[in-house]
Amino acid sequence: MSANLFSSFILVLIANTVLSGLLPRIQDGNVQLEPTDENKYSYTLRIIHPDGAVREETVEEIAPGELQVKGVFTQDFGDGAGPKSNSNLENFTRVLVVTYEAGINGYVAKYSYVLKPRDPTIVSLSPNVLKATLG
Numbered sequence: 140m141s142a143n144l145f146s147s148f149i150l151v152l153i154a155n156t157v158l159s160g161l162l163p164r165i166q167d168g169n170v171q172l173e174p175t176d177e178n179k180y181s182y183t184l185r186i187i188h189p190d191g192a193v194r195e196e197t198v199e200e201i202a203p204g205e206l207q208v209k210g211v212f213t214q215d216f217g218d219g220a221g222p223k224s225n226s227n228l229e230n231f232t233r234v235l236v237v238t239y240e241a242g243i244n245g246y247v248a249k250y251s252y253v254l255k256p257r258d259p260t261i262v263s264l265s266p267n268v269l270k271a272t273l274g
Contacts, residue, residue, distance in 0.1 A: 169188070169189070170186050170187075171183075171186075172184050172185075179199070179200055180198075180199070180200035181198060181199040182197070183197050184197075191214075191217075192213065192214045193211075193213050194211075195212075196208055196209065201243075207241070207242035208239075208240065211239075212236075212237040213235065213237075215255070216232065230256060231255060231256055232254070232257050233252050233255075234253045234254075234255045235251075235252055236252075236253055237249070238250075
């Protein structure tokens with residue numbers, strides 16, 4: 140009886156050791172979590188918020204017990220890019236870009252505002268309007 144109990148205990152320990160190194164893969168709509176390297180602890184996380192914000196980061200074990208996180212966060216502010224009197228800036232939108240890194244040297248974040256061209260407005264006309272303009 141004790142031999143079966145001992146072998147079951149050893150089997151559970153081996154299973155825990157093997158399964159602890161596996162990272163689950165998640166692809167659920169706006170959230171993606173994927174391992175990036177089979178040989179070491181590293182993964183990529185991507186979260187897309189419904190308002191358009193995107194967060195992407197990579198976590199990697201650089202040494203036993205030491206993790207390094209690198210990521211980018213982008214937020215689109217679709218409220219225009221400047222004073223309404225300047226029509227050139229109305230064709231752009233402001234985007235906040237935050238790049239960050241955390242590791243043995245601490246947490247470092249840098250941010251910037253970027254002007255991104257807006258998607259062009261597509262105007263469509265019905266066939267009757269097009270026929271009427273031809274005469």
